[in-house]
Amino acid sequence: MTLVRDVGEQGVLQKLKAFCPSDVIGDDGAILALKSSESLVVTTDVLVENIHFSDRTTAPEDIGWRAVAANLSDLAAMGATPVGLTVGLSLHGEVSLDWLDRLYQGLTACTSTYQTAIVGGDVCRSPVVSLAITAFGQVAPQRAIRRHTASPGNAIVVTGDHGSARAGLELLLQDEIPQDLTPEQRQTLIDAHQRPRPRLDVLAPLYALLGQQGCAGMDSSDGLADAVIQVCRESNVGASLKAEAIPIAPELRSWVGVERALDWALYGGEDFELLLCLPPDMAAELVQQIGGNAAIVGTIAGDRAVQLQTGDDWQTLSQQSGFQHF
Amino acid sequence: MTLVRDVGEQGVLQKLKAFCPSDVIGDDGAILALKSSESLVVTTDVLVENIHFSDRTTAPEDIGWRAVAANLSDLAAMGATPVGLTVGLSLHGEVSLDWLDRLYQGLTACTSTYQTAIVGGDVCRSPVVSLAITAFGQVAPQRAIRRHTASPGNAIVVTGDHGSARAGLELLLQDEIPQDLTPEQRQTLIDAHQRPRPRLDVLAPLYALLGQQGCAGMDSSDGLADAVIQVCRESNVGASLKAEAIPIAPELRSWVGVERALDWALYGGEDFELLLCLPPDMAAELVQQIGGNAAIVGTIAGDRAVQLQTGDDWQTLSQQSGFQHF
Numbered sequence: 001m002t003l004v005r006d007v008g009e010q011g012v013l014q015k016l017k018a019f020c021p022s023d024v025i026g027d028d029g030a031i032l033a034l035k036s037s038e039s040l041v042v043t044t045d046v047l048v049e050n051i052h053f054s055d056r057t058t059a060p061e062d063i064g065w066r067a068v069a070a071n072l073s074d075l076a077a078m079g080a081t082p083v084g085l086t087v088g089l090s091l092h093g094e095v096s097l098d099w100l101d102r103l104y105q106g107l108t109a110c111t112s113t114y115q116t117a118i119v120g121g122d123v124c125r126s127p128v129v130s131l132a133i134t135a136f137g138q139v140a141p142q143r144a145i146r147r148h149t150a151s152p153g154n155a156i157v158v159t160g161d162h163g164s165a166r167a168g169l170e171l172l173l174q175d176e177i178p179q180d181l182t183p184e185q186r187q188t189l190i191d192a193h194q195r196p197r198p199r200l201d202v203l204a205p206l207y208a209l210l211g212q213q214g215c216a217g218m219d220s221s222d223g224l225a226d227a228v229i230q231v232c233r234e235s236n237v238g239a240s241l242k243a244e245a246i247p248i249a250p251e252l253r254s255w256v257g258v259e260r261a262l263d264w265a266l267y268g269g270e271d272f273e274l275l276l277c278l279p280p281d282m283a284a285e286l287v288q289q290i291g292g293n294a295a296i297v298g299t300i301a302g303d304r305a306v307q308l309q310t311g312d313d314w315q316t317l318s319q320q321s322g323f324q325h326f
Numbered sequence: 327m328t329l330v331r332d333v334g335e336q337g338v339l340q341k342l343k344a345f346c347p348s349d350v351i352g353d354d355g356a357i358l359a360l361k362s363s364e365s366l367v368v369t370t371d372v373l374v375e376n377i378h379f380s381d382r383t384t385a386p387e388d389i390g391w392r393a394v395a396a397n398l399s400d401l402a403a404m405g406a407t408p409v410g411l412t413v414g415l416s417l418h419g420e421v422s423l424d425w426l427d428r429l430y431q432g433l434t435a436c437t438s439t440y441q442t443a444i445v446g447g448d449v450c451r452s453p454v455v456s457l458a459i460t461a462f463g464q465v466a467p468q469r470a471i472r473r474h475t476a477s478p479g480n481a482i483v484v485t486g487d488h489g490s491a492r493a494g495l496e497l498l499l500q501d502e503i504p505q506d507l508t509p510e511q512r513q514t515l516i517d518a519h520q521r522p523r524p525r526l527d528v529l530a531p532l533y534a535l536l537g538q539q540g541c542a543g544m545d546s547s548d549g550l551a552d553a554v555i556q557v558c559r560e561s562n563v564g565a566s567l568k569a570e571a572i573p574i575a576p577e578l579r580s581w582v583g584v585e586r587a588l589d590w591a592l593y594g595g596e597d598f599e600l601l602l603c604l605p606p607d608m609a610a611e612l613v614q615q616i617g618g619n620a621a622i623v624g625t626i627a628g629d630r631a632v633q634l635q636t637g638d639d640w641q642t643l644s645q646q647s648g649f650q651h652f
Contacts, residue, residue, distance in 0.1 A: 027473050028403040028544055029369035031465070036362035042445060043355035044460060046414040048452040077354040088372040088414070088458040119368060122458075126374040132414040132448075132458030134370060139357070147353050218354055
């Protein structure tokens with residue numbers, strides 16, 4: 001097995017160049033043309049070995065796919081079409097070239113699926129492997145999806161199932177294969193975790209409905225509850241959500257029961273769907289056009305509470321203090 | 327002393343928000359307007375604790391300044407004006423808030439000096455502190471400075487002194503203070519290392535001379551020899567350089583002698599000046615307009631050899647294999 005230390009920096013760069021378009025390599029930076037009337041959207045993420053990913057649970061191809069998908073989802077969350085991304089890779093000499101190759105296979109499988117590319121990067125030595133990805137996209141400024149523009153009366157749309165990514169992770173962490181899932185159902189949930197799909201496909205039908213105006217929204221990468229709470233906080237509004245309306249994969253519901261499935265949908269995170277706040281008629285039209293399991297899950301309210309209705313029960317959702325990473 | 331682990335992620339984010347323009351915070355990404363006729367230029371760098379910087383030799387303010395300066399120099403090297411940059415910060419709980427504050431003081435001292443700003447970022451936990459910076463700029467595409475467009479007959483301009491950054495590092499690493507430098511001279515060399523100045527100021531006079539055309543060039547961050555060799559390789563040309571013409575600070579020459587000073591100028595790196603290849607008359611005019619220690623140091627030649635003339639001696643420069651980081 002060839003290791004990074006066997007080939008040195010030039011060997012690594014040579015390998016990685018194969019994954020970048022040849023016309024953007026060779027200068028101090030990449031030059032990219034943007035549509036003249038559009039603004040630049042920029043988003044960045046750092047992923048660290050054994051904190052955000054681990055070789056023990058995730059194949060390098062999936063680490064790569066997920067890293068790109070998370071950043072493209074942030075672009076979709078702003079209404080932006082991808083233009084390119086840069087990858088800052090930290091690694092040490094004991095990393096194998098095979099691992100590196102598979103990581104970049106995963107990165108580029110996702111970039112090419114979404115018609116974009118790695119257009120620059122940096123490789124440096126570090127005792128800890130990490131990936132710093134910056135993605136940039138373009139959007140007509142008046143159409144940008146922002147968190148602070150939700151209005152009372154807006155319907156809240158989610159573009160697909162929630163909870164499946166968390167369920168897939170659970171399946172990967174369990175040694176036993178649950179008897180109440182078929183192999184296909186199991187794989188569907190695992191795919192939701194390993195190969196999340198940023199909802200860039202939603203932008204075209206959304207813009208066709210919106211015309212030149214924008215709408216409020218974000219992605220649900222930190223869970224559906226977090227997305228609703230963030231949008232409400234930034235917009236100075238509240239929301240009422242209907243638990244029964246939240247799209248959850250039937251196999252998930254039958255596997256872990258309604259209550260846990262709802263908990264994972266609200267707090268599991270990493271489903272990378274979009275949450276959008278739109279006038280009700282437009283919301284209904286969008287849900288129909290997107291198809292799949294897109295749904296209207298609630299309404300934006302004038303007061304500042306975020307409430308969830310389950311049957312006749314109402315509970316107030318609040319931000320979980322779950323992300324104290326240090 | 328308050329540590330990162332005492333305040334958690336929210337506490338860190340709260341602190342860092344103060345260093346970003348308030349209108350770009352709160353969404354999944356930042357939205358930036360570009361001039362409509364210009365292309366986007368992107369460059370990225372990762373810096374790792376104890377590899378690219380160390381608290382033992384460098385104050386956090388200087389780590390921050392240098393990190394931004396290196397990226398802005400890459401933009402200048404492409405002829406691009408900065409639009410903004412993102413900072414992906416990896417840190418652990420034992421980092422002090424004071425260190426973090428001083429790091430961001432340094433980052434923003436450099437961004438504000440060059441009329442740009444931190445427009446996005448990510449903070450994550452890692453056992454190793456690192457900084458991943460991606461800088462964005464804009465340039466009219468026909469004006470971009472590229473490495474592959476040097477032509478035989480071009481004069482080779484460097485925008486200022488070389489070797490001083492390497493000398494400053496040497497002074498910081500030495501315990502003894504050399505007797506043959508005044509305190510002011512010593513500080514000048516140390517400043518060259520700690521507070522390098524990306525040569526964005528060169529772009530306006532350069533463009534005034536060039537009109538709508540571009541020119542070949544890059545920055546000298548990996549040493550003057552490397553810059554000449556890279557441009558020649560990408561352009562399929564050679565060069566002849568005159569050692570006596572290379573601008574070297576007089577205090578450096580008198581401190582370490584001509585030979586070592588020249589070695590540091592050619593191979594020391596991190597001077598962050600620009601190397602530009604221009605028609606001779608335009609080169610002379612640019613050198614005069616920039617002033618300082620800008621100089622014409624040689625000529626682009628048709629064959630592929632890169633040669634250095636020292637008195638009557640000629641030597642061929644070749645890429646040192648010095649950057650095998652693993």
